[in-house]
Amino acid sequence: xxxxxxxxxxxxxxxxxxxxxxxxxxxxxxxxxxxxxxxxxxxxxxxxxxxxxxxxxxxxxxxxxxxxxxxxxxxxxxxxxxxxxxxxxxxxxxxxxxxxxxxxxxxxxxxxxxxxxxxxxxxxxxxxxxxxxxxxxxxxxxxxxxxxxxxxxxxxxxxxxxxxxxxxxxxxxxxxxxxxxxxxxxxxxxxxxxxxxxxxxxxxxxxxxxxxxxxxxxxxxxxxxxxxxxxxxxxxxxxxxxxxxx
Amino acid sequence: xxxxxxxxxxxxxxxxxxxxxxxxxxxxxxxxxxxxxxxxxxxxxxxxxxxxxxxxxxxxxxxxxxxxxxxxxxxxxxxxxxxxxxxxxxxxxxxxxxxxxxxxxxxxxxxxxxxxxxxxxxxxxxxxxxxxxxxxxxxxxxxxxxxxxxxxxxxxxxxxxxxxxxxxxxxxxxxxxxxxxxxxxxxxxxxxxxxxxxxxxxxxxxxxxxxxxxxxxxxxxxxxxxxxxxxxxxxxxxxxxxxxxxxxxxxxxxxxxxxxxxxxxxxxxxxxxxxxxxxxxxxxxxxxxxxxxxxxxxxxxxxxxxxxxxxxxxxxxxxxxxxxxxxxxxxxxxxxxxxxxxxxxxxxxxxxxxxxxxxxxxxxxxxxxxxxxxxxxxxxxxxxxxxxxxxxxxxxxxxxxxxxxxxxxxxxx
Numbered sequence: 001x002x003x004x005x006x007x008x009x010x011x012x013x014x015x016x017x018x019x020x021x022x023x024x025x026x027x028x029x030x031x032x033x034x035x036x037x038x039x040x041x042x043x044x045x046x047x048x049x050x051x052x053x054x055x056x057x058x059x060x061x062x063x064x065x066x067x068x069x070x071x072x073x074x075x076x077x078x079x080x081x082x083x084x085x086x087x088x089x090x091x092x093x094x095x096x097x098x099x100x101x102x103x104x105x106x107x108x109x110x111x112x113x114x115x116x117x118x119x120x121x122x123x124x125x126x127x128x129x130x131x132x133x134x135x136x137x138x139x140x141x142x143x144x145x146x147x148x149x150x151x152x153x154x155x156x157x158x159x160x161x162x163x164x165x166x167x168x169x170x171x172x173x174x175x176x177x178x179x180x181x182x183x184x185x186x187x188x189x190x191x192x193x194x195x196x197x198x199x200x201x202x203x204x205x206x207x208x209x210x211x212x213x214x215x216x217x218x219x220x221x222x223x224x225x226x227x228x229x230x231x232x233x234x235x236x237x238x239x240x241x242x243x244x245x246x
Numbered sequence: 247x248x249x250x251x252x253x254x255x256x257x258x259x260x261x262x263x264x265x266x267x268x269x270x271x272x273x274x275x276x277x278x279x280x281x282x283x284x285x286x287x288x289x290x291x292x293x294x295x296x297x298x299x300x301x302x303x304x305x306x307x308x309x310x311x312x313x314x315x316x317x318x319x320x321x322x323x324x325x326x327x328x329x330x331x332x333x334x335x336x337x338x339x340x341x342x343x344x345x346x347x348x349x350x351x352x353x354x355x356x357x358x359x360x361x362x363x364x365x366x367x368x369x370x371x372x373x374x375x376x377x378x379x380x381x382x383x384x385x386x387x388x389x390x391x392x393x394x395x396x397x398x399x400x401x402x403x404x405x406x407x408x409x410x411x412x413x414x415x416x417x418x419x420x421x422x423x424x425x426x427x428x429x430x431x432x433x434x435x436x437x438x439x440x441x442x443x444x445x446x447x448x449x450x451x452x453x454x455x456x457x458x459x460x461x462x463x464x465x466x467x468x469x470x471x472x473x474x475x476x477x478x479x480x481x482x483x484x485x486x487x488x489x490x491x492x493x494x495x496x497x498x499x500x501x502x503x504x505x506x507x508x509x510x511x512x513x514x515x516x517x518x519x520x521x522x523x524x525x526x527x528x529x530x531x532x533x534x535x536x537x538x539x540x541x542x543x544x545x546x547x548x549x550x551x552x553x554x555x556x557x558x559x560x561x562x563x564x565x566x567x568x569x570x571x572x573x574x575x576x577x578x579x580x581x582x583x584x585x586x587x588x589x590x591x592x593x594x595x596x597x598x599x600x601x602x603x604x605x606x607x608x609x610x611x612x613x614x615x616x617x618x619x620x621x622x623x624x625x626x627x628x629x630x631x632x633x634x635x636x637x638x639x640x641x642x643x644x645x646x647x648x649x650x651x652x653x654x655x656x657x658x659x
Contacts, residue, residue, distance in 0.1 A: 076653035081569055102573045109571020120566040124259035125252070132247040134570045145247050181570070 026092060026220060027055035027078060027189065033086035034073055034243075047073045048243040051087070055222055057188065060215040062231040063224045065240035071224045072193055074240065078222060079191045080108050091189065109134055113182030115192040119174045121166040121181070127153065128162035131180040138185070152180040156210050172203025179210050183219070190214065192223040196230060208233060249576055252567075253583035260556075264588050267552055271592025271632050272599055274545025278538035279600025279628050280607065285534040287608055302516045303488035303501060305339070305508065307331050329510045331483035339488055342503035344496065350489035352379050355470060357477040357484075359445050366402055367465045368444070370473025373397075379489055383462070386433045387440070387453030390469065395450045396442070397467040400435075400457040406442060409435040409454055444468075445476050542631070546639035553585070553643035561650060568652035577648040585640045586633060593632025597625050 034048040047070040055061050063071050076082035078089055080096045089096045091111055099107055108114075113134075121130050132149040140148070153159050156176035158169075166174055175195055182190055192211065196204035208230055215221050223234070231237050239246040257264045307329045336353035339345075355370040373390050377383065386409075390397055403409045412435055433456050440451045444466070455462055474480050490500050497515045505513045557564070564577055572580075601624075 073653075079569070079653075082651070082653040102575065105568065105571055105573040105576075107571075108569065112571075114569050116566070116569075120562060122252070122255075122563060122566070124255045129247055129251070129255070133252075133567075136247045136249055136252060137572055137576050142247070149247075185571070 025054060025090070026057040026059075027053075027222070028090040029053040029074070029078065029087070030090070031087035032074065032077055032084045032089065034070070034077065034082070035085045046243060048077075048084070051240070051243070051245055053238055053245060055189075055220060057220055058215070058218050059236065060211070060221045060234045061223070062234040062237045063222065063240060064226070064231055064237055065246075067226075069240045070243040071240055075191055075193050075222070075224050079112055079114055080104050109137065109185060111187050111189055113179075113185070113187040113190045115175075115178050115182045115190065115195045117194040117197040119166075119178040119198075121174060121177060123166055126163050126165055127158055127169065127177050127180075130166065130177055131162075131184050133181055134185045148184055149180075152184045153177075155183070155213075156180045170203065171199045172206040175199055175203065175207040176210055179207065179214070183214060189220045189222065192221065194224055194226065196225070196227060204230075249580045250583050253580045254587070256580075257584055257587060263552065263556065264584075267549060267588045267636075268592040268595060270545050270548045270552070271589055271636055272595035274542040274635065275593050275596025275628050275632050276599035276603060277541040277596075278631065279597050279624065280603040281534040281538045283601060283604035283624070284608060284611060285530050287604070288530060288611055302490055302497065303504065303513060304516065305331065305335070305486040305488065305504060305511045305513050306484070308510050308512050330479075331486060331508075331511060333481045333483065335483065335508055335511065336486050338507045339486060339504055342500065342507055344490075344500050344503055347490050347496075347500060348488060350375055350379050350487075352376050352487040352489075353470060353483045353485075354487065355473050355477060355479055355482060355484050357473070357479070359466075359476065361402075361442060361444050361466065362406060364405065368473055368476070369465050369467050370470040370477070371467050372470050373467075376467065379487060380462070382458065384433070384456040385453040386435065386456060387437055387451070390452040390467075392450070393469050393472045394447075395452040395469070396444070398442075398451050398454050399463045399465045399467075400455060401463040402466055403435075403437075403451075403454040406439075408437060408439045408442070408451055410438045412436040447476075542635055546635050549585075549636055549639040550643065553640040554646075557581075557643045557647040560647070564647050564650050565652045565654070568650065574648035578644055581640070581644040581647060582637065585636045585644070589632040589636025590629060592636065593629035594625075596632060597628035600628065 029051055032048055032051040033046070036045045036047060038044040051070075051074060063074060065071050073082060077084050078091075078096075080089075080091075080099075083097055088098070091107075094107065094111075096104065096107060122133065125133065128146070128149050131153055132145050135145040135148060138145070150159065150162065153162055156179050158173060158176055158180065161169060161173065166177065169177060178195070179190075179192075182192075190211070195211070196207050199207060204227070211221055211223070212233055221234075223230070225231055331353075333353065336351050339351050340348060342348075352372060352375040357368055358365050359368040360366075377385075377389060385397065398406070398408060400409075412433065435454070435456075437451070437454055442449055442451055449468075457463055468476070474482060488500075488504070490497060501513050501515045505511070567577060567580075568574075
């Protein structure tokens with residue numbers, strides 16, 4: 001585990017570091033191992049071994065490592081989508097994989113916002129509807145859902161593009177829309193899997209600015225990235241090599 | 247935004263596939279509706295045609311006496327009969343619990359009578375009942391109206407020189423139901439004499455029944471009270487013919503009920519026609535059901551494969567929904583709403599198309615033409631069948647979709 005921003009923060013951040021230390025336990029990754037079972041001709045593959053990490057509330061942590069090192073697998077494990085072979089993940093002291101399947105879906109809705117590299121927006125819903133998507137299964141009224149979606153579109157600078165379909169938006173706008181969808185249910189933790197990976201430099205910056213803004217507002221961000229420019233913006237970097245924290 | 251919003255938005259996007267599925271269901275349901283409507287209508291027609299064959303129950307007195315022949319049935323001779331049927335017995339047939347199944351009761355008195363030097367079988371009937379029962383009779387002349395008026399069978403009329411062959415020969419027109427036709431050109435004969443001496447009394451011949459090939463060719467029909475008076479048997483009957491409406495008719499039960507009302511009478515069902523009708527209808531119904539089941543099965547397979555394809559195509563989308571917190575139940579609900587909407591449209595279309603098809607096809611299978619009669623039960627059954635088939639055949643693909651591992655599904659593309 002590398003405290004990337006420790007030198008930059010230095011002694012000037014004693015108070016804030018103390019606060020962060022107090023809440024260090026927001027995400028706990030304890031002894032995570034993952035083996036993908038043999039499938040047909042493919043042999044069983046161990047992707048992660050004894051991964052331990054912690055993320056504090058309000059922290060912006062980047063997960064870096066070479067291709068195939070297990071970054072995305074770790075992100076999906078933290079994202080309550082991929083059962084680990086060993087170890088456990090605690091988010092807000094909730095043992096994520098101790099929950100039964102449907103409760104884990106509820107957990108994802110309540111606690112997590114996921115931003116995918118390909119954004120994975122639903123092409124037949126307009127921007128407003130895409131932003132509203134995680135609220136579809138909640139008990140909120142239609143008006144409340146709409147108000148929240150409009151509010152997050154404003155946050156990511158897409159207030160005037162709510163009626164557009166995803167294919168009518170630029171790459172950067174699609175990225176921002178994916179972020180809007182991830183934060184509409186006000187989750188305490190945002191997980192992002194190379195959110196700028198498919199974008200050019202300029203639009204990549206646009207998207208990163210949104211993440212920074214959200215983090216400044218107190219949102220915890222855990223992001224997989226290959227891009228050193230992105231990781232330079234994070235408080236801390238976790239490097240992972242061959243399935244182990246380096 | 248609700249789950250249904252997503253489902254309907256998706257249907258709108260995949261219009262082609264939705265229409266294809268709806269048409270598939272419509273073809274299945276339409277075929278079933280058409281076949282069932284057709285077989286139902288044909289069933290009705292066969293039923294009513296068989297009912298038109300006349301009586302399917304005959305009541306005769308219990309007797310070991312010498313009998314006269316009437317259409318292959320043994321009818322006791324008047325002179326030896328000790329347990330004579332009475333006029334009141336005809337009324338008591340209508341007192342049975344299944345009286346609403348009785349369409350016609352035709353009492354008769356039979357007896358030999360001298361007509362211009364010949365012995366002829368004279369039958370006293372209630373003309374209204376008799377002509378309703380014997381719908382295949384074609385009467386040249388008119389139906390009898392007065393007490394003294396007679397209807398004469400073809401052979402008797404010929405023997406008594408009441409008729410002569412006429413030319414040109416024109417086939418009798420197909421108006422059934424014992425109706426008389428004043429246009430004698432439609433018969434192969436013409437009436438040349440309309441008065442005969444029956445039991446030494448002058449009688450008016452109202453009409454002659456065209457040749458049927460049956461026993462009536464050799465009979466003379468008069469009104470029942472008049473014949474009873476002529477034969478000196480006031481209030482007495484030789485037999486009662488009963489016509490029970492035979493669509494799903496419990497003929498044995500009707501026979502049992504009449505027997506209970508008339509313990510001194512022998513009540514017989516003409517089983518043959520009933521059995522033949524039942525077997526024909528059964529075969530037709532079975533055939534329709536099998537064909538409908540095959541077509542519906544093919545439709546279900548088509549829905550299954552289309553839904554499987556659709557689920558595979560939408561793996562990523564389903565993965566995203568699972569990743570952002572949709573429960574398996576939410577995925578199932580969304581997909582079920584889509585299937586239900588398609589099935590509903592398919593069921594409605596199928597019902598309408600099936601009715602139309604049966605309406606168009608019926609004249610090729612039956613004489614009658616049915617009108618567009620709204621049958622709520624059929625409509626409900628068609629829509630329900632569409633929903634059931636759509637749901638059942640989509641069930642496995644939908645459950646499979648809900649079980650997709652979100653991380654795998656998102657990684658899939």
